[in-house]
Amino acid sequence: MNFSNIKLIVSDMDGTLLNDNHEVSNRFFNQFERLKQQNIHFIAASGRQMQSIQTKLHPILKDISIIAENGSIITHQNKTEVLLELTQNDMVKAIRSLRQVDNCYPVLCGKTTAYVENDEPEFISKISEYYTEFTIVDDLSAVSQDAFLKIAAYHFESSEKYIYPKVEHLNDHLQVVVSGANWVDISHPEANKGYALKRLQENLGVTKAQTLVFGDYNNDLDMLKLADYSFAMGNAHPKVKATANYMTKTNTEQGVEHILEQIISS
DSSP: OOOTTOOEEEEOIIIIISOTTSOOOHHHHHHHHHHHHTTOEEEEEOSSOHHHHHHHTGGGGGGOEEEEGGGTEEEETTEEEEOOOBOHHHHHHHHHHHTTSTTOEEEEEESSOEEESOOOHHHHHHHTTTOSSEEEOSOGGGOOSSOEEEEEEEOSSOHHHHTHHHHGGGGGTSEEEEEETTEEEEEOTTOSHHHHHHHHHHHHTOOGGGEEEEEOSGGGHHHHTTOSEEEEOTTOOHHHHHHOSEEOOOGGGTHHHHHHHHHHHO
């Protein structure tokens, strides 16, 4: 495979760049320096909170762009911009629907912090990995002083089986996507990683033929379509494997780093 035209590399975080301990490898940070020398720009694209991604990639923050909250907010050239947000009415409607789902834990994702109304230790321990900043409140639907980027809903067993069927009807005016084995995300109908990536591609003057994207779950589908070099992780959801043009190893086998090494050497 000829990687000589690559100018932009985009990677999802969980299940992709991160290993199963939610860590970025030292190998990647070393590779990043060599990619930078070749004038290849890197974008981290995740359903995660902006602050969480920044913590994970702190050593290289000044040199990268970030797509967070599934495309609702970006950081580019060290400037953060909210692209799309939920209205108060849509937020309240989504929260009401999620409250009808047994054992569902909603997270209201704001620009400044995330909000939860459940303080069970097991849940708090779980979301602490994904949200560097979060606040416990009495009623999510009463929160008003923030920009609402999305609502994430967590289920300890399966988001696709237990949450998605109960909120799928919201797709008539919002976007509902299974973003991980335990997560469903509800956001503005146009908010997705592809929407944000398109903006950044235009800003950088980079084409689809010059773009490489790594992804593993359904919230990566839109951005995979914007890259001729689209890679599904070995551990990817079947829909991602069907959409991507190529495959790499799993996240635990450093599938991203495996391809980056070939790019650096090409």
